[in-house]
Amino acid sequence: MIKKEFFLKGYKSILKADSPAIALGCCFIAIGALLKNIGFNINESVFSTMIIYALPGSLVMAESILVGASLLSIFISVWFVNVRLYPMAVSLFPLMMDEGQPKWKYYLSCHFIAVSAWLIMKSNYEQIEKKDRVDFWIGIGTATWSVSIAATILGFYLADYLNKDMLMGLAILNPIYFTCMMVGSMKSIKISLSIILGAILGPIFYFISPEWSILLGGLVAGTISYLIGKKEKINVN
């Protein structure tokens, strides 16, 4: 079963002074308000955050419902937007794979892969022994997930009181928080280059294909950075 000590340690990581809980919460307040405005009731709003738990995916779903898109079209659009979760999983789960842990923990806890939880785990995993990391990860994921659900409820009920300026302010919080977190992660040539090139190539590829821009930008920028970083390492050695 899940070790309480590591679960709680992970859960408490959102209580730190530089925790993403505030930014994450504000973004889901905006989502809660948006869902109410497009006609969701409280049950539907909470249910969607619980089982989707990915901001861009929820936004795409909301916009698609507004324009009356088909279910197939919603599936494809969301898949394109959220396929970035694949490299995030492959760059995170090998850090916590342990033969002593049951597989269900990995298959269930992959639902928590989202930018905030991923960045918290990436900055803290070295403090935890590999065999206990999945319990720590479940703690982090449960914490960010519960903040999102609580904020969606709050946003739903605050929707009538939020004006356009307030919603705009809430909407910018997440990109700014993640920008700062990414800049803070620039500790090696490979990662710094990945972030800078990704930020340049993502919007450039948008002119070629809006649907594929994030994935293509990430793939090209990440591969160039990996190759340059590898060459640099060989030269240093």
Next chain:
Amino acid sequence: MSINIFLSIIVTSLATYSSRFLGVVSSVKVKETSKIFSWFNCIAYATLAALIARTIIFPAGILSEASYLSRFLVVFFSLSIFFLTKKNFVYPTILSAFMMAITNNFL
């Protein structure tokens, strides 16, 4: 719960979970010291940077109503505050909401 909204949520959830699940399945054979792990790590960071840049430059939803200048000014000031406060994440994040609301009314 209306059937259309319910099905839309289920479909969105399946599209999202599939990438997460496939990522975990692929992770079983990947060692953290391997070249492929390092390559995927670079791709993950680059993809996130691409996503954030796109959210700011070509936003969806209410942010698309704010001018380019106001969005860039907010990013610039937030990063300045981030460095001035010795890389504190909270100050620039909170202040960005106020800056966005203010600049949107004047720019």
